[in-house]
Amino acid sequence: MTRHANQRTSVSALMGSAVADAQGATLGHVRELAVAPSVDAAHIHGVVLKLASSKRTDKPSLVLISQLELSPDGTMQLRESAQPTPLPEDESFLLLERDLLDQQIIDVHGHKVVRVNDVDLVWENCQEDLPDLSLRIAEVEVGMRGAVRRLLKGLPSTSVDRISSRFGASVIPWDFVDLIDRDPARRVRLKIEQDRLSKMHPSDIADILEELAPAERHALFVSLDEEVAAEALEEVKPKMQQALIESLDSEQIAGIVEEMDPGAAADLLSELTDERSEAILEEMDPEERQEVEDLLEFAGNSAAGRMTTEYIALPSAALVDHAIGALRDYEGDIDMITDIYLLDEDEKIIALVPLVQLLLAAPGTPLTNMPHSHLVTCNVDANGRKVAELFDKYNLRSLPVVDNEKHLTGVIHAEQVIALLRASR
Structure with missing residues (x-):
């Protein structure tokens, strides 16, 4: 079968696309694109199909990308002897349309929060001398081009490409994308490795936290190490500080507070209830606790209430x-x-x-x-x-x-x- 090397496509273009069986008959239609992060986070693991022969109550099926070929017109077709299998019920897969499209992610380079409109994909290993097809995740579309593609989904691909090409690309490489500890909404964010994160100014991290919706904000904050979390916490407003720590236990908060400037830590604890503040202080190391307790005795609008006890x-x-x-x-x-x-x-x-x-x-x-x-x-x-x-x-x-x-x-x-x-x- 003729193959197309480095042919580009997108999530919006593949949703609803027909997949043929080895004889060319319609096997089913694409309902999702599954990524297995623990196996390979840079490639699509398989396509989730609603089989043409299935009933409404039947579970979706999974076809691995390696089991597919591309026809000359770009149609996906099952290879000889390959068969779809039931989609596992566990939550090990990242489903791109469900878990990524319309979700907020962080543009590390631009220090801002953006929304995912589409995901660009590339068919690879499509030459005759390479046996397996692969579908690489190239970029996240965050601009109008991706939004227009999705708006026009269902129209002929040539028409969609012609119209969407009028809008400039605004993309972020998939290499920077990774999962935060997945909550029920299966949120995602741009990958911020610790060395890269440590180079971001705490004020930039604080701005990002304030832009995020509560679920993403919590997921990002708990992914930070204690020192970075402390620096970011010092930069946000008191109301936001309380929102960030309200779901953490006293031991977690104590670890962060110990990394804060004592004056900033005292300001934070003074905004909490006496019971909550005391519980956090009890979890702190004695030396840091004493410094913060001393500062808590002073009025917040006094010089002592604004000072730090860290000096030489x-x-x-x-x-x-x-x-x-x-x-x-x-x-x-x-x-x-x-x-x-x-x-x-x-x-x-x-x-x-x-x-x-x-x-x-x-x-x-x-x-x-x-x-x-x-x-x-x-x-x-x-x-x-x-x-x-x-x-x-x-x-x-x-x-x-x-x-x-x-x-x-x-x-x-x-x-x-x-x-x-x-x-x-």
């Missing part, structure tokens, strides 16, 4: 070597560190050394001998307006927070002030 403070006698060692050992978000704080014997802040000065100083240089920035602090009880005024007046990158005895208790970073101003708008 050293004795006034410390050297550049000590500062570099402290940076290497620091387990918090290193991107947030802009200054090293120097404390006297009474744990009172006496100076701050900009991080950039460490790059210019020789090892062994006392930190007190290095250029210092102007020291501006605020009291733990200062309100949000006062904090914003200090940042604006002195063009600060961070602001040390001190108690009534002038002991350093935390630091407010510029991003916390920006978040405060956005929330007050």
Whole structure:
């Protein structure tokens, strides 16, 4: 039989198509295209047929792609001795029309949520010297071309192709598509491997989470590792935070909260009921729990309620070597560190050394001998307006927070002030 190498088609084009038996008579019509992700997620495993001879109550049948041939006009035909088998009742198959079309997926490169309109397929291994036919999944159509194809489904393929070709292609390669832990709706998303996901900005992940419908949002969030989930959770609004964690148990949430900035973690827990907050705290490691509990004691609109307890403070006698060692050992978000704080014997802040000065100083240089920035602090009880005024007046990158005895208790970073101003708008 003549075959067509690299002939392109699509899910919408194949739905309802006739499949002939080995003698050329109509065997049935395509009702679905089945993928077996555990076997090969890049190719169609088989076509699901409604047999022409079957009754309305009969179960669909499955014909493997390797059991098919293509006629010169592109019709699928069963090979000699091949027979359809009943479609297994388990949920091991991904059915493209049911599980993918009209579903939301994530465009990793565009950092946006898109809807699947069609899926492009390619017939391969169609040469005479290769025995088995295969149907590769090439791309996901997310633009008007795919939508028009489906709208015109049932018309002659030449007419559909002529009309849909007037619209530009908007596609995403199937290589980026993978299943999230399948919920009853069998949702899918673009594959985000951990190394790729870790390179996405938490704000982009947060935007994506806010665009998704609840089922997809939950499936994506629970697929993130704890560190990435924590960073994303810090970027979404309080109402969305609660929506993301409401279906998680206290142990799961505790693992994420431990990876959050203590100040952000305290803000999150303060929005929950006392019972829920206490249950999460009980699951946390003692050290992280104590930091968050200390911050929960302060009002959310005070400086202490906005500060973080993750910073680097050293004795006034410390050297550049000590500062570099402290940076290497620091387990918090290193991107947030802009200054090293120097404390006297009474744990009172006496100076701050900009991080950039460490790059210019020789090892062994006392930190007190290095250029210092102007020291501006605020009291733990200062309100949000006062904090914003200090940042604006002195063009600060961070602001040390001190108690009534002038002991350093935390630091407010510029991003916390920006978040405060956005929330007050």
